Amino acid sequence: MGLSLLRTILPSPGFWTQNARVVFSSNMSDTSYLAGARPQAYTDLIAGLVFALLFATVTWSFLDLQATYVVTVGILYAITAYLIASNLPDTLPQPGLGSANRITMARCIGTLCLAGLxxxxxxxxxxxxxxxxxxGTGIMLLDGVDGWVARRTGTSTEFGARFDMETDAALMLVLSALVWAEDRTGAWVLLIGAMRYLFLGAGLVLPALRGELAPSFRRKLICVVQGIALLIALGPIIPDFIAVSVSALAMAMLTWSFSIDVVWLLRPRPL
Incomplete structure (x- = not known):
């Protein structure tokens, strides 16, 4: 299950909460793959646990939360680390997870800390x-950094692209859950974060939905709009009617974009 299941049913329409085909560059001509990457990557995962617990402890103290918050973040990280370790390739272009994936890991830890809230x-x-x-804003701003580092160093991999996409999707799910938990909108806002996972589930029933989609500026734009809309809705100075309006707009745009891709994937094909 977990990422192994997702591997069998991707690509899909979008990234972040959409299920787009992850298109990545794998220019490895100047970089040799390192065998035995797993042991060094495990060291990175252990370091990530230390960082996650430290960040959670600072958050717990700063916001005067219950001690169970740190425990929750630790459990979420343990589950995440297991999924990462289960899907690590045998070879990686840099020692351990590599610089780009470490940036993604930092974004992932930030997302887990938000989830605990x-x-x-x-x-x-x-x-x-x-x-x-x-x-949330910091995590979103870092989204383009890991990909840039991977391309800059010639270390783009399928694993890194998948890790980045799953982190993006998890962030949208957590932000939508926070908007709902703060009672800024109705429970319908959860569909913004859940729609991608619902699409993946539908792909298990309708194999056509697992088809390949070309890159689309429309999907990228809507992904950005979703994140911005949810962060606006979470703003303490934002009136409830604006929070509802921007969330509804993001939901409508996401539904429209999914509909276009679903119709295209289910279109009749010539025999």
């Missing part, structure tokens, strides 16, 4: 809500 969202004060917006 979902159960506290309604009781957080203004400081806590601004902290959510700040951390």
């Amino acid at each position: 979902v159960t506290y969202a309604e009781s957080l004060g203004t400081l806590g809500r601004w902290s959510i917006v700040g951390l």
Whole structure:
């Protein structure tokens, strides 16, 4: 299950909450793959656990949360690390996870720390809500950095592209859950983060939905709009009607984009 299941049913329409085909460059002509990458990557995963617990502890102290918050983040990280370790390739272009994947790991840890705040969202004060917006913004801004580093160093891999995409999707799911938990909108906002996973599930029933889609500027634009809309909705100074409006707009655009891709994938094909 986990990422292994996702591998069997991707590509799909979009990245972040959409299921686009992940298109990546694998220019490895100047870089030799390193055998035995797993042991060094495990060291990175252990270091990630230390960083996750440290960041969670700082957040716990800063926002005066219950100690269970740190435990929750630790459990979420353990599950994530297991999925990563289960899907590591035998060879990687750099020692350990590599520089680009370490940046993605930092984004992933930030997302897990946000996920741990979902159960506290309604009781957080203004400081806590601004902290959510700040951390979410930082994670989104880093989204292009890992890919840039991979291309710059010639170390793009299928594993790295998948790791990046799953982190993006998880972030959108967590942000939509936070918007709902803060009671800014109705439960329908959860569909913004869940739609991609629903699409993956539909692909198990309808194999045509596992088809390949060409890259699309439309999908990229809507992905950015989703993230911005959810962060706006989470803003403490944003009135509820604006939070509802921007979330509804993001939901409508996402539904429209999915519909285009679903219709294209299910179109009749010549015999």
